[in-house]
Every structure is written in C-alpha cells, then in structure tokens.
Amino acid sequence: MLNIRKASKSDIDLLIKLRFDYINTDFDRLNPEEEDKIKKQLNEYFPKHFDYGDFIAVIAEFDGKIAGTAFMVINERPANTGFITGKTADIYNVLTYPEYRRQGIATKLMEVLIDEAKKANASFIELSASSMGKSVYEKVGFTEKSHSKFTEMRLKLI
Secondary structure, three states, X not given: OEEEEEOOHHHHHHHHHHHXXXXXXXXXXXXXXXXXXXXXXXXXXXXXXXXXXXXXXXXEXXXXXXXXXXXXXXXXXXXXXXXXXXXXXXXEXXXXXXXXXXXXXXXXXXXXXXXXXXXXXXXXXXXXXXXXXXXXXXXXXXXXXXXXXOOOOOOOOO
8 A cells, every 4th residue: 555655754764774775766876975975965954954855855655665755945035927826846856766666656755845836835836857757747737947038058077
C-alpha cells in the first residue's frame, strides 16, 4: 500500500541518502571531497530549514519501503508583478526508484507539494524538468516558462 508523508527532522539521515541517490541518478558521480562537502552542507541545511518552515520534503513509501521523494523550498522576497505575494517555490530532487516508476507516485508527490505551496501562499512553483519527468509535471499543470523581456543569467561563483 502506498503512503505519502511529509518528512520531519527525524528523517534527516534518510533525506541525505535520498539527495545522494538523486544526485547519483541524474548527475556525474561525485568524488569523495565533493560528497563530504555536500553531506556537511545538508547536515546543516535540513535542521535549520525545517525550523524556518521554508523546506518541505515528501516521501513515498510502498509497503514500508521508500519508493520516492520530492523536495520543495519556499522563497520570500520583495513582491512585484511576477510574484505578487512575494513568495515563490522551487521543487528539487523528484526521485522515484526504477521499480516503482509508472505507478503515479511522482504525480502524487507533486500534488502534495502543490497543496503545500498553496498553503504557503506562493505565487508560483518552478522546477527543472528532465525528459522523463516532463509529462508528469505537465499532467499536474506545469507549463514551460514563457520568455520575457528579461534574459535569465547566472554568475557561477564556485
């Protein structure tokens, strides 16, 4: 039986494992130094942001085994016409283990996070979709970002 639940501070070790499982699935393998740095940051990040209330993780369990997860971060900044409430949300780490895929688990995880974003009064939710996940996100209402008069830019510092 499928159970979707919000994670708590008691799940931090599990969330770290799930984060590394996601990273190892979607990115190149980490070297030991990178892994140590990420683990250190996650051990600091999760307790702090659970307390702040701006980090939400949901976990899917199927017959007592972890089937998948998804993370969401609520951001607050000065409001403007693009985010009238001043709050936005970003979704990360959407992961369904291969043996549980194509059973609607990712869809259920997304529906829970969408409800949480609404409760937090977020103006919108953003995510980066892989080719595998794109149809799941479209199914729950996500659309591709329209281009604006602004150019998205980034300055990489590390």
